[in-house]
Amino acid sequence: MEKQFCFNYQHFAELSELSEADRKLVAEAERATANAHAPYSKFHVGAAARLRSGKVLYGSNFESEVYPAGLCAERSLMFYAQANYADDPIETLAIASDPSERECYPCGQCRQVMVDVERRQGVPMRVVMSGRGTATVVESASLLLPFTFVL
Template identity: 60%
Template sequence: MEQTFSFDYRHYDSLADLSPRDRELVDRAKEACGTAHAPYSNFRVGAAARLASGKIITGSNQESEVFPAGVCAERSLLYYHQAHHAGDPIETLAIASLPDRRECYPCGICRQVINDTQRRQGSPIRVIMSGADSATAIDTATHLLPFLFEL
């Protein structure tokens, strides 16, 4: 049986087209790039999440000499969230990078972990993937990885 998976997303040709709340979150993700430790790839990634309480938390990628012991910005943020704010669900997650010539999309492992977090909290996580001048937003992390690994 053939089936189709499709979803809607929003593309913003200019970051100025984002709502003020989304623009604030993207700006915080860009700021978080400054705390990245990326001496090997020189690819700095920042993530920012707005929690249901309105609080914003951030994370950044951290590389290690012992590859692949580093961690992406999204997972850095999500693990911090689980350890310190698990009762305050993530509503929106924004991702940014330096260099930022193109929009920053999460890797496969991060896509799974974002979905794990969404499943655990029982509510959708909206994701904004930003670049220097544009962004793409999806309403649920399920759209990042439609065929999830589940035990």
């Protein structure tokens, strides 16, 4: 039996088309790239999350000499949020990179953790993926990984 998976997303040809709140969150994610430790890939990633309370949290990637012990910006942020603000759900997560030659999309591990966070907090998490002056937005991280791992 053939089935089909389709989803809606928004694409913004210019960051100025985003809402003011999303533009500010993307700017915070861009700032977070400065804290990245990426001596090997030279690919600095930053993430910023707006919690329901309005608080903004930050994460950046960290590469280790003991590969693969590093951690992506999105997961470092989400693990911190879940450890310290578990009762304050992440409403929107923005991702940016430096260099920013294209939009920055989360890896498979990050996508799975995003879905895990959504399940734990009981509400969807919007994801804003930005780069090169454009952005793509999905209303739920689960749209980025339709076949998730479930225990």
